[in-house]
Amino acid sequence: MAKVIYNGKDIAADVEIAVLNVSDSCGDQVDAIEAVFVDSEGQWSGWNPRKGDTLDIEQDGYRSGLMWIDQIRQDGDRLALGAVSIPPDGKTRRSKTWENINLLTLAAEKAAIYGLSASFYGVQAIPYARVDQVGRGDFGFLQERARLEGCTMKITDNKLVLYSDVYMEGQPAAKRIDPSLFCSPPVFDNTAGKTYSSCTVSWGAIGATVTAPRFLGPELVVTDVPVSSIGEAQRFAKNLLRYSNKRETVGRISVLLDISITGGNVLEISGMGLSDGRYFVELATHDFAEQISTFTLHKCLEG
Numbered sequence: 001m002a003k004v005i006y007n008g009k010d011i012a013a014d015v016e017i018a019v020l021n022v023s024d025s026c027g028d029q030v031d032a033i034e035a036v037f038v039d040s041e042g043q044w045s046g047w048n049p050r051k052g053d054t055l056d057i058e059q060d061g062y063r064s065g066l067m068w069i070d071q072i073r074q075d076g077d078r079l080a081l082g083a084v085s086i087p088p089d090g091k092t093r094r095s096k097t098w099e100n101i102n103l104l105t106l107a108a109e110k111a112a113i114y115g116l117s118a119s120f121y122g123v124q125a126i127p128y129a130r131v132d133q134v135g136r137g138d139f140g141f142l143q144e145r146a147r148l149e150g151c152t153m154k155i156t157d158n159k160l161v162l163y164s165d166v167y168m169e170g171q172p173a174a175k176r177i178d179p180s181l182f183c184s185p186p187v188f189d190n191t192a193g194k195t196y197s198s199c200t201v202s203w204g205a206i207g208a209t210v211t212a213p214r215f216l217g218p219e220l221v222v223t224d225v226p227v228s229s230i231g232e233a234q235r236f237a238k239n240l241l242r243y244s245n246k247r248e249t250v251g252r253i254s255v256l257l258d259i260s261i262t263g264g265n266v267l268e269i270s271g272m273g274l275s276d277g278r279y280f281v282e283l284a285t286h287d288f289a290e291q292i293s294t295f296t297l298h299k300c301l302e303g
Contacts, residue, residue: 002288004035005056006049015039018078020288022057022064026168026263027143027154027161028282031085033057033067039079055083057288062259065157085155087114091137098131103149103162106131110138111160118160122167123151126235129228148225150239154264163264165242169280169300171266178271181255183292188251188275195248196220199241201233208234215245242301249299251279257291266300 002020004012019036023029033055049072057064071082098106102125111118126149133141139155146153146162154161179186198211199220208230209219222240227233251269261267265281279297286293 001059003058005054005058006047007053011047017289019080020057022286022288024064024263024284024286025154026280026282027152027163031065031067031154031156031263033064033081033083035083036078036080039074039077049079049081052088055081059259059288063157085157086139087116087155090114090139090155093135093137094133094141095135096133099129100127101131102127103145103151106145107142107153107160107162110142113138114160116155116158116160118162120162122164123162124149124164128232130226132226147243148236148239150242165246168264169266169278173268173278174261174265175258176268176270177253177255178269180271183254183256186251186253186272186275188249188272190249195245196241199237199244201225201227201237201240203227203233206230206233208237210234210237210241212241212245215248220244246280246301247298248301249275251275251297251299252294253297254292254294256293257286257288258293259286261293261295267295267297269297 001012003010016038018038019034021034023032025031035055049069051069051072053069054066055069056066065085067083067085068088069081069083073080104120104123104125108118131145139153143153150166151162151164195215195217196219197215197217198209199222200207200209201222203226206227206229220241225236227236261281261284263281263284267279267281269279270276278300280300281295282298283296284293
């Protein structure tokens with residue numbers, strides 16, 4: 001049975017759990033908890049949950065990580081709580097300018113503001129002449145900077161994690177999954193309409209174009225990202241093109257609850273024929289009430 005840690009106390013034995021879902025993202029969206037409790041005896045009116053209180057789900061060595069409640073809804077005798085992994089003040093808009101800084105230093109500075117530790121995987125310390133944050137929340141701003149460098153940011157359990165997409169997709173598969181493990185029919189989709197054949201990044205007189213001959217589609221044109229050199233424009237174009245094409249082949253599978261698989265893992269899908277291959281877990285949704293895990297995937301790109 002899963003433990004439901006509310007403000008540091010396990011309340012699982014005190015409530016009837018109707019829904020308990022943990023969404024563990026690779027970083028493209030926030031980690032989240034969705035919990036619905038049956039409150040037939042009115043216990044929660046005494047506990048009076050508030051936004052900013054914390055939730056953490058634990059089971060057999062697994063932890064969702066500490067999350068902050070940002071949604072509370074009461075519907076008859078049911079109480080629904082939603083929690084996310086981003087600190088409550090993480091959307092505060094800020095403006096600042098840096099000179100001669102790199103992505104690692106920038107991420108470490110932002111992590112320190114919220115008391116988060118910072119970890120990096122495969123991220124290069126390429127210097128920027130100048131970076132401007134203008135009226136943006138820190139984490140949205142940092143995610144955009146990471147994307148320009150082919151990286152992804154994830155906030156989990158009071159940690160800021162920054163990783164190279166190529167590095168993570170190149171990791172060994174966490175598990176091999178074949179049709180015998182599916183709880184429902186899997187869905188895989190390959191759509192050319194979601195891809196681009198080239199990307200041009202330009203800022204004033206500076207610009208560069210990168211092509212991806214194996215992908216079909218139009219040109220992706222980016223004119224709102226400041227660049228200080230042709231090399232920087234070329235690097236950003238390459239990374240934005242890869243980001244835009246990584247969902248050429250996507251999938252969604254469900255298996256019996258498997259909390260060993262998390263967002264950011266690689267899975268080896270076999271026995272499906274056309275859809276066989278290595279897939280990156282964009283989102284792992286663990287349903288502790290129904291004992292099912294659902295994984296949203298994209299096929300790993302080469303390079």
